[in-house]
Amino acid sequence: MSLQAFTTSQPLTLGVELELQLVSTHDFDLAPQAEDLLRVLKNHTGTWDVKPEITRSMIEIGTSIQRQHAVLLAELQDLRDQLSRGARKLNIGIAGGGTHAYQHWSQQKIFPGERFHYISELYGYLAKQFTVFGQHVHVGCEDGDRALWLLHALSRYVPHFIALSASSPFVQGVDTGFHAARLNSVFAFPLSGRAPFVLTWEAFGQYFDKMTRTGVVKSMKDFYWDIRPKPEFGTIEIRVFDTPLTIERAAALAGYVQALGSWFLAEQPFMPQEDDYLVYTYNRFQACRFGMDAVYVDPATGGHMPLREHIMRTIDQIAGHAAAHGASSALHLLRGEAAAGQNDARWLRERQREEQLLAEVTRQAARRFRGRD
Numbered sequence: 001m002s003l004q005a006f007t008t009s010q011p012l013t014l015g016v017e018l019e020l021q022l023v024s025t026h027d028f029d030l031a032p033q034a035e036d037l038l039r040v041l042k043n044h045t046g047t048w049d050v051k052p053e054i055t056r057s058m059i060e061i062g063t064s065i066q067r068q069h070a071v072l073l074a075e076l077q078d079l080r081d082q083l084s085r086g087a088r089k090l091n092i093g094i095a096g097g098g099t100h101a102y103q104h105w106s107q108q109k110i111f112p113g114e115r116f117h118y119i120s121e122l123y124g125y126l127a128k129q130f131t132v133f134g135q136h137v138h139v140g141c142e143d144g145d146r147a148l149w150l151l152h153a154l155s156r157y158v159p160h161f162i163a164l165s166a167s168s169p170f171v172q173g174v175d176t177g178f179h180a181a182r183l184n185s186v187f188a189f190p191l192s193g194r195a196p197f198v199l200t201w202e203a204f205g206q207y208f209d210k211m212t213r214t215g216v217v218k219s220m221k222d223f224y225w226d227i228r229p230k231p232e233f234g235t236i237e238i239r240v241f242d243t244p245l246t247i248e249r250a251a252a253l254a255g256y257v258q259a260l261g262s263w264f265l266a267e268q269p270f271m272p273q274e275d276d277y278l279v280y281t282y283n284r285f286q287a288c289r290f291g292m293d294a295v296y297v298d299p300a301t302g303g304h305m306p307l308r309e310h311i312m313r314t315i316d317q318i319a320g321h322a323a324a325h326g327a328s329s330a331l332h333l334l335r336g337e338a339a340a341g342q343n344d345a346r347w348l349r350e351r352q353r354e355e356q357l358l359a360e361v362t363r364q365a366a367r368r369f370r371g372r373d
Contacts, residue, residue, distance in 0.1 A: 003204065003205040005231065006234060007231060009142070011142050011261075012067075013066065013140035014140070014254050015137075015235065016076065017135065017136040018135050019053055019132075019135075020058060020060070020094050020096065020133060020243065021100050023366055024092060024093075025091050028366070029100075030058075030108070031092045032056035032108075032109055033056070033057070034059050035052070036090050037086055038050065038051070038059065041083070041086045044086075046075065047064040048063050048075060048078075049061065050062075053111065054116050054119060054130055055109060056111050061083065065140070068325060069255040069258075069327035072255075073248065073251040076250060076251050077247055079247075084369075093363075095362060095366040096244050096368075097242070097245060098166070098182035098242030099133065100362070101171075102172060103131065105125065105131060105172070115221075132168070134182065134239060134241055134243055136237050136239050137253065137254045138233060138236070138237050139235055139236050139238070139257060139261055141234060141235060145199065147235070148199050148229065150261055150265070151195060151228075152197060153264045154238065154260060155194060155227060155276060155280065156276055156299055158240050159283045159286065159287035160256075161238060161241055161257075162183070162287035163179065163180075163287045163307055164253060164311065164337070164338070165343070165344070166180040166288075166291045167180075167243065167345055167348065168180050168345065169181065169348055170348065170352075170358060170361075173358060179291030179346075182242050183240065191225075192224040192225065193224075193281075194227075194277060194280060195223070195226075195227060197274045224239075226239055226240045226284075238257060240284075242344070245344045245368050247369070249333070252330035256315075256322075256330065256331060258322075258327060259322035259327055260314075262318070263318045276300075278299065279297040291343050292341040293307075294306075296310045308338045308341060315331050315334065351364055
């Protein structure tokens with residue numbers, strides 16, 4: 001199977017996907033009611049999409065293609081409100097967060113479908129452990145060469161994305177000590193990690209052909225990279241974000257990506273190179289483990305600095321590009337939280353210290369998603 005041609009897209013357009021938790025309003029454990037909710041939402045209004053995910057206690061929603069932050073935010077808010085109304089009919093709640101705090105993987109049920117069945121057969125229990133929840137941001141690219149350049153340029157900022165979105169401190173009832181424990185489930189898959197360093201679509205096609213000849217992969221879907229090209233959409237897809245607790249943060253994160261991309265394309269502040277990846281895994285671990293308190297190693301200089309300082313410095317550098325896309329308020333939100341060392345993981349831990357009950361933390365997280373907090 002040869003790699004398909006890269007579809008042309010308008011540069012820097014955005015699409016957002018969110019994987020969401022379905023929770024019982026009785027005990028706030030995960031509720032296997034995806035099929036019921038999809039049926040209720042069958043006639044939803046708007047151009048957004050809703051579909052099943054690998055287990056029955058989760059769904060994925062996707063926006064239409066957007067160019068401006070305000071329009072993206074409005075669509076996500078409408079989407080949230082329709083989801084919430086549908087969930088109330090079934091007496092379930094919907095929550096963000098990268099992990100459910102105390103569900104057990106062995107209790108999850110695979111959603112019926114050919115792709116999900118294939119994953120379950122191939123990966124065994126890892127498929128059920130993949131009941132984790134992420135935000136994916138698609139960025140439109142003019143052609144495959146520009147897509148690969150942007151992919152590798154954005155890779156320097158993966159620690160930013162992880163720390164700003166981190167919302168998965170708890171796994172199976174235990175505080176992991178991580179801010180973003182969700183990614184530990186992703187890293188268990190053999191084709192996770194980072195994309196190979198090639199900068200032309202022709203060279204990427206040669207890599208893809210080699211991989212398919214080995215029989216290890218059948219399609220681009222088999223790569224679980226942190227950022228991967230999506231030639232059928234004409235985008236790159238950033239996959240390291242935890243699903244935030246609020247729609248507003250989800251939109252702000254997409255605005256940050258768009259502003260970074262605009263900066264890269266307009267000013268080319270650096271050229272991506274293979275040696276950028278010498279510190280990639282270390283930086284990613286730091287962000288997962290410590291969130292805003294992580295150390296960031298600059299790939300170009302080897303210098304060490306607090307990650308939150310690097311985030312704030314970057315936001316200041318790209319302020320003009322954010323303004324051009326109507327995302328100044330989004331970056332103001334993210335900069336303020338970086339300065340305070342705050343993220344959703346810290347909010348969840350604070351609720352647990354106050355309540356001493358993870359079910360109550362989940363109830364408050366579901367309320368927060370509805371925009372009631």
